[in-house]
Amino acid sequence: MNLKTWFVFLMISIVGVLLALANTPTIFEYHLLENQQSEINKSDEAFNKMMDVLTHQRCMNCHPNDNIPKQGNDRRPHYFGMARGEDDKGFQATNCNTCHNSENNTYSGVPGAPHWSLAPASMGWEGLTRSQIAERLVDKNANGQRSFDELLKHMTEDELVLWAWTPGIDPNGQEREVPPVSKEEFKNAVEYWLDNGAVIPTK
Amino acid sequence: MEISFTVNDVLQTVNVEDENTPLLWVIRDILDLKGTKFGCGKAACGACTLHVDGEAVRSCSYAVKFVQDKTVTTIEGLGNRENPHPVQLAWVEEIVPQCGYCQPGFMMATAALLKKVPKPTDEDIDNNIINVCRCGTYYRMRKAIHKAAEIQAEKDTNESNMV
Numbered sequence: 001m002n003l004k005t006w007f008v009f010l011m012i013s014i015v016g017v018l019l020a021l022a023n024t025p026t027i028f029e030y031h032l033l034e035n036q037q038s039e040i041n042k043s044d045e046a047f048n049k050m051m052d053v054l055t056h057q058r059c060m061n062c063h064p065n066d067n068i069p070k071q072g073n074d075r076r077p078h079y080f081g082m083a084r085g086e087d088d089k090g091f092q093a094t095n096c097n098t099c100h101n102s103e104n105n106t107y108s109g110v111p112g113a114p115h116w117s118l119a120p121a122s123m124g125w126e127g128l129t130r131s132q133i134a135e136r137l138v139d140k141n142a143n144g145q146r147s148f149d150e151l152l153k154h155m156t157e158d159e160l161v162l163w164a165w166t167p168g169i170d171p172n173g174q175e176r177e178v179p180p181v182s183k184e185e186f187k188n189a190v191e192y193w194l195d196n197g198a199v200i201p202t203k
Numbered sequence: 204m205e206i207s208f209t210v211n212d213v214l215q216t217v218n219v220e221d222e223n224t225p226l227l228w229v230i231r232d233i234l235d236l237k238g239t240k241f242g243c244g245k246a247a248c249g250a251c252t253l254h255v256d257g258e259a260v261r262s263c264s265y266a267v268k269f270v271q272d273k274t275v276t277t278i279e280g281l282g283n284r285e286n287p288h289p290v291q292l293a294w295v296e297e298i299v300p301q302c303g304y305c306q307p308g309f310m311m312a313t314a315a316l317l318k319k320v321p322k323p324t325d326e327d328i329d330n331n332i333i334n335v336c337r338c339g340t341y342y343r344m345r346k347a348i349h350k351a352a353e354i355q356a357e358k359d360t361n362e363s364n365m366v
Contacts, residue, residue, distance in 0.1 A: 079247065080333040091330040092319035093312065099246040099261050101269060107225050108264035110246045171245040 043196045049181050049189035051130040054137075056179040058164040062117075065124035072170075073177055088118040104168030111176070113163035120144065134200045148194045156187040208270045210234060211280025222268035226260075227251045229267045230277060238278035238307050242335070249334030252308040252315075253277045259315035278307035281314055289358060290314045293351035301338035309334050313348050321359075322352050 053059060061070040067084035068077045082090055089095045100116040119125075122142040125133045136142045137151065146154060155161055165183040167176035179186070193199075207216040210230070217233050225244075230236050230253070239262060242250030246264035253262050254276040255269075282288030287295075290313045300306045309332065316323055316331045323331070328348050336344070 081330070082333075083330070085330075092327070093259055093316040094331040094333055098252075098259055099264055101265065103266075105246075105264045105266065106223065107266075108245045108261075110261075110264045171247075 039196060040199070043193055043199050044201045046189040046192040046196075047130075047134065047199070047201055049185060050193055051133065052181050053164065053179040053186045054125065054133060055130065056164070056177075058167055058177070058179055059161075060125060063119045063123055063125040065126040065128075067118075067121065069118055070126075084118050084121065088120055089116075104166070106169065109169050109171035109173065111163070111168055113160045115160055117160075131200050131202045134198070138198050148198065152191060152194050155190045204268070206267055206271050208272060209274045210236070211275070211277060217267070219267055223266040225263050226253075226255075226265040226267045226270055226275070227262035230262060230275070236277050236279050240304055240307060242305065242308070247335070248305065248308070249312060250305045250308040252311040252334065254311060254315060257315070257318060259312050276311075278311060281310065288314060289354035290317070290347075290351045292354050293347040297343050297347040297350055299340055299343045299347045301340050305334060305336045305338075306340075309336065309344055313344075313351060316348070317352060317355055321355060323348060 057070070057073050057075050061072075061075060064070060064084075069082055069084075070076060071078050082094075085091045085095065089097070096116045099110050101110075101112040102114045102116075103112050104110070105112060122144075123136060125136065128136070138148070140146065143151060162183060165178050167178060170176055181189070204220070204222045205216060205218055206222070206229075207214065209215070215234060217229055219229065219233075227239060227241060230239050231241070239253050240250040241263060242248035244263045246261035249261060251261055251263040252259050254260070254274075255265070256273050257276075282291050288310075290310050294300070294306065294310060312332050312334055316327065320327050320331070325345065328345055332344070332348065
């Protein structure tokens, strides 16, 4: 290798090193990436916490995909052939309010909360993955035209939603199981997930 | 706690220690209207069905506090010997009851159904009349429900012709 070749090789190497240095992320940029990753992790964590609740039987029983409300921890079909009916509240003369009131009944063990009813058919979650549930949740065509703010209000303030944490006793006098995440944790998780763009982890 | 409500067109005021006392106990034990029956106490069998503001409810699972200022109709107020309700006429005509214990609940549920669905199909009956009869009088009840709808329709036609 002659001197000229060495010189060309050296110059290419120097240019290469300079280009590489010019495109190397700064410390600041490294921090930014770390923060973004951290936010994604937190959002995923919030998503999973929220989904631990939404996929619990206390919620899932009233979000069927077959128009049949479910009961109990085993998610059995509601006794007596009850079904969605035309307005999500059962049939004309025998509907949810024939037995369910605006609060739990400690004498009979019949659960109750304001506007006791099935979730709309468009919000059927039974059999869906967490991602699919989330897609329906944020889809205005499925969620009753709710914006993120309205969704947050519904999920964290609606008395029927929050009934999941005060489900009372069943007809055998046994306490009903509550979701695995506390009410406050759930509210915070929903708020964090929505505030951070409602990112669905698998996407 | 004092609670006032109308039962079979009569204003009643009752005093209860526990506002969550089932309406059924107040109707039977305080107001002495024994037609409404206790069956399961879990809103499952429907023997305790009566009407609150025209809607069928299971009174064993209905806290008396909710009935304040409302109107209750029990089987005693559905009709009387001089002017029986179409459901009562149909029940007699089809000789529906066997032991009879659950029948007031079925009749109240049927009366509520006919208000909403004057000419119920078998499917409407299956969906809405979900009480339990241990004697198995379901077949005769189905006939009686259709009969009651006919009687009600005739009655409505006669009344409109009189106007």
